[in-house]
Amino acid sequence: DSLSTPIRVTLFPGDGIGPEIADSVKQVFRAAEVPIEWEEHYVGDQIDPRTQSFLTWESLESVRRNGVGLKGPMATPIGKGHRSLNLTLRKELNLYANVRPCNSLPGYKTRYDDVNLITIRENTEGEYSGLEHQVVRGVVESLKIITRQASLRVAEYAFHYAKTHGRERVSAIHKANIMRKTDGLFLKCCREVAEKYPEITYEEVVIDTCCMMLVKNPALFDVLVMPNLYGDIISDLCAGLIGGLGLTPSCNIGEGGICLAEAVHGSAPDIAGKNLANPTALLLSGVAMLQHLKLQDKAGRIQDAILNTIAEGKYRTVDLGGTSSTSDFTKAVCDHL
Amino acid sequence: DSLSTPIRVTLFPGDGIGPEIADSVKQVFRAAEVPIEWEEHYVGDQIDPRTQSFLTWESLESVRRNGVGLKGPMATPIGKGHRSLNLTLRKELNLYANVRPCNSLPGYKTRYDDVNLITIRENTEGEYSGLEHQVVRGVVESLKIITRQASLRVAEYAFHYAKTHGRERVSAIHKANIMRKTDGLFLKCCREVAEKYPEITYEEVVIDTCCMMLVKNPALFDVLVMPNLYGDIISDLCAGLIGGLGLTPSCNIGEGGICLAEAVHGSAPDIAGKNLANPTALLLSGVAMLQHLKLQDKAGRIQDAILNTIAEGKYRTVDLGGTSSTSDFTKAVCDHL
Numbered sequence: 248d249s250l251s252t253p254i255r256v257t258l259f260p261g262d263g264i265g266p267e268i269a270d271s272v273k274q275v276f277r278a279a280e281v282p283i284e285w286e287e288h289y290v291g292d293q294i295d296p297r298t299q300s301f302l303t304w305e306s307l308e309s310v311r312r313n314g315v316g317l318k319g320p321m322a323t324p325i326g327k328g329h330r331s332l333n334l335t336l337r338k339e340l341n342l343y344a345n346v347r348p349c350n351s352l353p354g355y356k357t358r359y360d361d362v363n364l365i366t367i368r369e370n371t372e373g374e375y376s377g378l379e380h381q382v383v384r385g386v387v388e389s390l391k392i393i394t395r396q397a398s399l400r401v402a403e404y405a406f407h408y409a410k411t412h413g414r415e416r417v418s419a420i421h422k423a424n425i426m427r428k429t430d431g432l433f434l435k436c437c438r439e440v441a442e443k444y445p446e447i448t449y450e451e452v453v454i455d456t457c458c459m460m461l462v463k464n465p466a467l468f469d470v471l472v473m474p475n476l477y478g479d480i481i482s483d484l485c486a487g488l489i490g491g492l493g494l495t496p497s498c499n500i501g502e503g504g505i506c507l508a509e510a511v512h513g514s515a516p517d518i519a520g521k522n523l524a525n526p527t528a529l530l531l532s533g534v535a536m537l538q539h540l541k542l543q544d545k546a547g548r549i550q551d552a553i554l555n556t557i558a559e560g561k562y563r564t565v566d567l568g569g570t571s572s573t574s575d576f577t578k579a580v581c582d583h584l
Numbered sequence: 585d586s587l588s589t590p591i592r593v594t595l596f597p598g599d600g601i602g603p604e605i606a607d608s609v610k611q612v613f614r615a616a617e618v619p620i621e622w623e624e625h626y627v628g629d630q631i632d633p634r635t636q637s638f639l640t641w642e643s644l645e646s647v648r649r650n651g652v653g654l655k656g657p658m659a660t661p662i663g664k665g666h667r668s669l670n671l672t673l674r675k676e677l678n679l680y681a682n683v684r685p686c687n688s689l690p691g692y693k694t695r696y697d698d699v700n701l702i703t704i705r706e707n708t709e710g711e712y713s714g715l716e717h718q719v720v721r722g723v724v725e726s727l728k729i730i731t732r733q734a735s736l737r738v739a740e741y742a743f744h745y746a747k748t749h750g751r752e753r754v755s756a757i758h759k760a761n762i763m764r765k766t767d768g769l770f771l772k773c774c775r776e777v778a779e780k781y782p783e784i785t786y787e788e789v790v791i792d793t794c795c796m797m798l799v800k801n802p803a804l805f806d807v808l809v810m811p812n813l814y815g816d817i818i819s820d821l822c823a824g825l826i827g828g829l830g831l832t833p834s835c836n837i838g839e840g841g842i843c844l845a846e847a848v849h850g851s852a853p854d855i856a857g858k859n860l861a862n863p864t865a866l867l868l869s870g871v872a873m874l875q876h877l878k879l880q881d882k883a884g885r886i887q888d889a890i891l892n893t894i895a896e897g898k899y900r901t902v903d904l905g906g907t908s909s910t911s912d913f914t915k916a917v918c919d920h921l
């Protein structure tokens with residue numbers, strides 16, 4: 248049975264508060280008897296020439312081999328001659344879709360109730376091409392690249408997600424009235440895929456209008472799919488609606504079915520090592536990972552325990568206005584299992 | 585005195601609901617005895633080769649001559665061989681800064697109280713360069729252009745605005761962690777200008793974080809300055825915080841001190857001609873224009889009349905949940921003068 252052959256999962260605790268919140272996940276997963284064996288990898292202390300970054304080649308190999316991983320925050324060290332840790336992971340593992348469910352947490356009040364959205368972000372190209380140069384002194388340009396292949400791939404992911412998760416609508420977010428060719432191609436691909444999913448309503452919304460609608464009434468949206476930068480912006484906006492990045496899970500989906508779940512908040516060096524960090528985003532990312540592994544049962548139990556702990560309000564970390572330590576909160580979650 | 589030599593102002597009523605809300609402005613300004621003579625210009629019904637758009641050359645000349653104008657919504661006709669009306673105005677008149685004050689309307693409740701922000705958007709370059717092409721089949725690129733000249737110019741405008749309007753802080757919004765060269769140059773220019781304004785606090789905020797902070801707590805910001813697309817996105821987001829584009833004024837500032845105030849909402853063809861449109865955004869843009877003309881007295885009186893009418897709640901247009909017609913609302917504003 249599954250207990251005798253545990254699933255191997257790569258764990259990047261990350262830095263700053265990363266190790267503490269990763270500990271929290273390990274404790275909660277152990278308490279829930281999740282049949283997982285962690286393969287831990289830390290960011291290296293020198294540049295690995297094979298990844299051109301501080302990520303070790305072994306850590307990438309581990310994700311490729313296991314097909315599934317969980318990642319804490321990683322702050323890219325300052326300096327030249329190496330690539331950003333997050334961008335290297337996305338490029339090297341071809342993590343083409345970043346999926347962020349954004350749901351109001353029962354019992355944690357913000358200005359918005361019942362937010363229930365999914366943002367799906369193209370994660371490999373667009374404004375993140377890295378292609379930039381100075382044309383003449385005082386004039387610089389950046390290239391935004393949109394390809395048919397990556398656009399179809401993320402659109403296909405979004406519609407398939409909508410269909411398999413009982414969602415009714417996919418909104419493609421764009422600025423094709425200005426970037427007619429790039430965003431135009433993105434929309435064209437979305438339309439092609441939409442044709443294959445007649446049961447899903449498809450609409451197109453300009454990014455500025457989308458942001459206005461989101462702050463006025465997030466219930467106007469269901470699943471949103473968009474190019475890289477718009478996804479970066481809108482997923483953070485949506486996280487803000489429910490209380491911030493400390494509460495939102497994220498999953499990166501790669502070619503060949505790789506799933507790298509991650510907490511997208513920062514590494515908060517100011518509170519690192521002080522037992523003050525909120526592990527919720529990493530815990531919920533872990534839940535998303537379990538859903539991906541089809542361990543629905545464990546996922547559901549852990550998610551309930553997290554949400555109930557927060558809803559109860561007795562154990563809340565400092566960022567949510569409470570006074571609990573990371574370990575108190577973690578223990579409370581375990582007790583709720 | 586000013587009554588005997590009225591100031592000539594170009595008026596673009598625009599299309600859709602444009603003429604109705606422009607009428608409202610004319611009535612209110614007349615009732616307030618504003619010493620202005622309107623020079624009305626409509627969008628033409630054929631392409632003017634001198635503007636490469638449906639805007640007539642005469643209308644642009646009128647703004648250049650008067651130095652000041654007020655503009656309703658304009659929908660660019662579909663078709664090839666001509667340029668967008670709004671973009672043509674920005675380019676031809678070199679309207680380099682788009683200024684949008686965003687204040688909660690007393691008495692009109694949204695999820696946010698006491699919003700009091702100014703967004704200042706670079707309005708001529710960036711992602712709006714219009715430079716795009718297909719590299720190979722299925723691969724397209726758009727160029728984002730940032731220049732030292734335009735960045736310094738808008739930064740200078742923002743700091744000068746902050747200083748002369750009793751504002752304490754300027755936040756430059758960017759994504760320089762990804763677009764190191766383009767957004768990096770923008771930030772470098774902002775820093776240079778910031779040095780000259782030691783009394784103004786200067787900070788830099790990444791656009792995704794900025795959107796999250798804005799929806800969590802807009803009071804964290806004061807004056808925001810940013811490249812074109814970020815300004816497009818964030819100004820609409822901010823408008824959403826206080827109720828939408830129907831309530832927010834906008835001013836475009838051009839080289840040589842040109843000021844073109846405009847309502848930035850759409851032309852709402854579905855309700856055009858039905859006496860249903862809300863003239864508030866155009867009225868408040870008119871107020872901003874009067875402030876620019878240093879007619880503070882008239883500006884203040886008209887603004888109070890608008891805000892009091894809305895706060896009173898008896899006359900509200902349909903978009904605000906009321907039942908008043910455009911003309912009823914307009915009359916109520918005049919009565920409040």
Ligand SMILES: CC(C)[C@H](C(=O)O)[C@@H](O)C(=O)O
Pocket residue numbers: 331333479511761762792
């Ligand atoms: C840290 C940064 C490079 C990253 C991004 O822009 O993608 C972050 O904002 C995110 O959303 O994961």
Ligand SMILES: CC(C)[C@H](C(=O)O)[C@@H](O)C(=O)O
Pocket residue numbers: 424425455668670816848
């Ligand atoms: C209509 C559109 C081209 C325009 C823009 O993108 O600038 C609008 O959104 C605005 O903000 O004025």
